[in-house]
Amino acid sequence: MTNSDAPAVRIADLGKTYPGAASPALTGVSLSVARGEIVVLLGLSGSGKSTLLRHIDGLETPTTGSVEALGENVTALSGRALRALRGRIGFIFQQFELVGPSTVLENVLTGALSGLRGPRVGLMMYPRSLRERALGHLDRVGLLDRAYQRSDTLSGGQQQRVAIARALMQDPEILLADEPVASLDPESSSQVMGLIREIAAERGLTVVCSLHQVDLALSWGDRIVGLRAGEVVLDTPTGEISRETVMEIYGRVATSTSEFEAVAAELAEAREQVLQNELRRGSAERLARDTVNEEPA
Numbered sequence: 001m002t003n004s005d006a007p008a009v010r011i012a013d014l015g016k017t018y019p020g021a022a023s024p025a026l027t028g029v030s031l032s033v034a035r036g037e038i039v040v041l042l043g044l045s046g047s048g049k050s051t052l053l054r055h056i057d058g059l060e061t062p063t064t065g066s067v068e069a070l071g072e073n074v075t076a077l078s079g080r081a082l083r084a085l086r087g088r089i090g091f092i093f094q095q096f097e098l099v100g101p102s103t104v105l106e107n108v109l110t111g112a113l114s115g116l117r118g119p120r121v122g123l124m125m126y127p128r129s130l131r132e133r134a135l136g137h138l139d140r141v142g143l144l145d146r147a148y149q150r151s152d153t154l155s156g157g158q159q160q161r162v163a164i165a166r167a168l169m170q171d172p173e174i175l176l177a178d179e180p181v182a183s184l185d186p187e188s189s190s191q192v193m194g195l196i197r198e199i200a201a202e203r204g205l206t207v208v209c210s211l212h213q214v215d216l217a218l219s220w221g222d223r224i225v226g227l228r229a230g231e232v233v234l235d236t237p238t239g240e241i242s243r244e245t246v247m248e249i250y251g252r253v254a255t256s257t258s259e260f261e262a263v264a265a266e267l268a269e270a271r272e273q274v275l276q277n278e279l280r281r282g283s284a285e286r287l288a289r290d291t292v293n294e295e296p297a
């Protein structure tokens with residue numbers, strides 16, 4: 001039934017107009033993502049990133065065009081068949097979407113729900129083999145020691161790592177991530193983005209991740225697909241993008257002067273952050289060196 005030669009995602013001429021909306025959220029989007037590819041959807045707020053990701057997971061119905069995931073026509077599926085396809089696609093969100101009062105381990109275990117019958121309340125409702133797998137995934141994201149802690153006591157970066165572990169419980173083939181670091185500080189952001197890349201490489205996952213930061217997109221993705229006002233305005237491997245073309249990309253992604261200025265300011269801020277980190281690292285190294293030099297002979 002499944003066609004393993006098919007690309008992970010194949011979208012043809014996708015258009016989406018939400019009921020009552022004055023203008024379409026997506027227009028004529030065509031996009032093919034190979035298995036194992038790491039793609040960034042880059043665009044400002046409102047450019048259609050979430051709408052596009054939600055179509056891949058069958059959470060939205062196209063107005064026009066078609067969406068295939070893992071060789072299946074997403075739009076044609078419903079009920080059990082759609083749930084089965086969704087079971088092969090992990091999704092992580094900007095706001096983590098954890099159940100705050102539940103433990104970290106329980107949250108991770110809910111990732112296995114699509115493969116289990118009936119509701120589960122409490123850890124003991126899950127088979128031991130699943131609990132062991134969940135602990136393994138928590139170990140992978142560096143949070144094994146937090147397994148029995150309430151999820152809402154963790155930092156944002158830790159919560160997103162729990163969400164990654166939860167997605168892994170599905171043993172997904174595709175991982176969709178919708179601005180996974182938009183609520184995080186720069187340090188947690190790079191930790192989470194690094195983890196997603198590492199795990200994708202380990203498991204041969206296909207990743208489609210939306211971001212609004214050009215710098216992050218350039219340094220992280222293999223390929224950037226730029227969206228502006230619901231249209232694809234850029235589709236290129238990151239290796240071919242020089243620093244000099246960054247501002248041009250901003251120009252293509254932004255729709256107005258004010259947006260352009262906003263993203264340019266963001267770029268300046270990101271560069272400042274890098275500089276600060278380098279300075280901090282430099283002084284830490286100097287300190288370490290001096291400390292060593294001061295050791296008595």
Ligand SMILES: Nc1ncnc2c1ncn2[C@@H]1O[C@H](COP(=O)(O)OP(=O)(O)O)[C@@H](O)[C@H]1O
Pocket residue numbers: 018019021024025043044045046047048049050051052
């Ligand atoms: N459920 C919805 N109903 C109506 N309009 C929506 C809905 N979701 C998104 N939109 C509109 O569709 C456009 C694209 O939104 P979205 O996909 O959320 O963009 P992004 O994720 O890039 O910020 C925006 O104009 C937004 O207001």
Ligand SMILES: [Mg+2]
Pocket residue numbers: 046049050051178179
């Ligand atoms: Mg969005």
